[in-house]
Amino acid sequence: MNFYLFLPIILTLTNAAPVDRRATSTTCPTYTIINTRGTAEPQGQSSGFRTMNSQLTSTLSGANVYNTVYPAGIDQNSTQGTQDIINKITSTLLDSPDECFILEGYSQGAAATLNAMPQLTGASFDAVKGVLFIGNPNHKSGLVCNVDNNGGTTTRDVNGATVATGQTVPENWISKTLDVCIFGDGVCDTAHGIGINLQHLQYPTDTPTQNLGTEFILKQLGG
Ligand SMILES: *[C@@H]1O[C@H](CO)[C@@H](O)[C@H](O)[C@H]1NC(C)=O
Numbered sequence: 380m381n382f383y384l385f386l387p388i389i390l391t392l393t394n395a396a397p398v399d400r401r402a403t404s405t406t407c408p409t410y411t412i413i414n415t416r417g418t419a420e421p422q423g424q425s426s427g428f429r430t431m432n433s434q435l436t437s438t439l440s441g442a443n444v445y446n447t448v449y450p451a452g453i454d455q456n457s458t459q460g461t462q463d464i465i466n467k468i469t470s471t472l473l474d475s476p477d478e479c480f481i482l483e484g485y486s487q488g489a490a491a492t493l494n495a496m497p498q499l500t501g502a503s504f505d506a507v508k509g510v511l512f513i514g515n516p517n518h519k520s521g522l523v524c525n526v527d528n529n530g531g532t533t534t535r536d537v538n539g540a541t542v543a544t545g546q547t548v549p550e551n552w553i554s555k556t557l558d559v560c561i562f563g564d565g566v567c568d569t570a571h572g573i574g575i576n577l578q579h580l581q582y583p584t585d586t587p588t589q590n591l592g593t594e595f596i597l598k599q600l601g602g
Pocket residue numbers: 456457458459
C-alpha cells in the first residue's frame with residue numbers, strides 16, 4: 380500500500396481544530412497578563428505565576444502573557460520595569476482599546492508594579508481588571524486587600540520590609556488588588572520573618588497560593 384495515499388487523511392485530521400472547551404469572558408474576550416518577576420529570576424515568566432497562569436490560560440480563552448522586561452537586579456532598581464509595564468498597557472490599548480489587563484508582581488516585581496499604579500489613570504486604570512502580588516516588600520498593614528496564601532487574615536496587619544519608603548497599594552486600587560503574603564515571609568511579613576527566607580520562596584510551589592491566584596484572576600476577568 381502506498382503511504383502517500385494516507386497523507387491527505389493525516390493532514391485533514393491535523394487541520395481539524397480541537398474542540399475548544401475554554402470559556403470566553405464577555406467582558407474580557409482578550410486579556411494580557413503582565414507578570415513582573417522577582418530579584419535574580421531570569422528574564423521571562425516569573426516562577427511565582429507559572430502554575431496559575433497555565434491554569435488560567437487553559438480555562439479562559441483570549442490570553443496573552445507578557446513578561447516585563449527589566450534587569451530584576453540585586454540593586455532593587457526597578458524603574459525600567461515600571462516604565463515597561465506602563466508602555467505595554469498604553470501601546471496595547473492603542474491597537475486594542477478593549478483589551479483587559481491583569482498585573483502580577485513577585486517581590487521586586489511587586490514594587491515595580493506598585494510604582495506604575497499611580498501613573499495608570501483613565502483608560503489604563505479602567506483596563507486593568509486585577510492586580511496580584513506575592514511576597515510584596517511594600518505590603519502595608521491593615522489593607523483589606525491583604526491575605527495570606529489561604530485567603531485568611533494572618534498577614535493582614537503586618538508590614539513589608541520597605542513599606543516606609545516604598546509605594547503601597549493606592550486607595551483607588553485596593554478593591555481590585557490581592558496582596559498575598561505567606562505568614563513568616565520576611566519580605567512582606569516583617570513581624571514574623573526576616574528577609575528572603577523559605578516562606579518568601581514558597582509561592583511558586585505552593586498550591587494554596589496558585590489556586591487563590593487563579594480563582595481571583597478568573598473572577599476579576601469575569602470568567
Ligand atoms: C535606576 O535605573 C534607571 C534606568 O533603568 C536609571 O536612570 C537610574 O539612574 C537608576 N537609579 C539609581 C538610583 O541607580
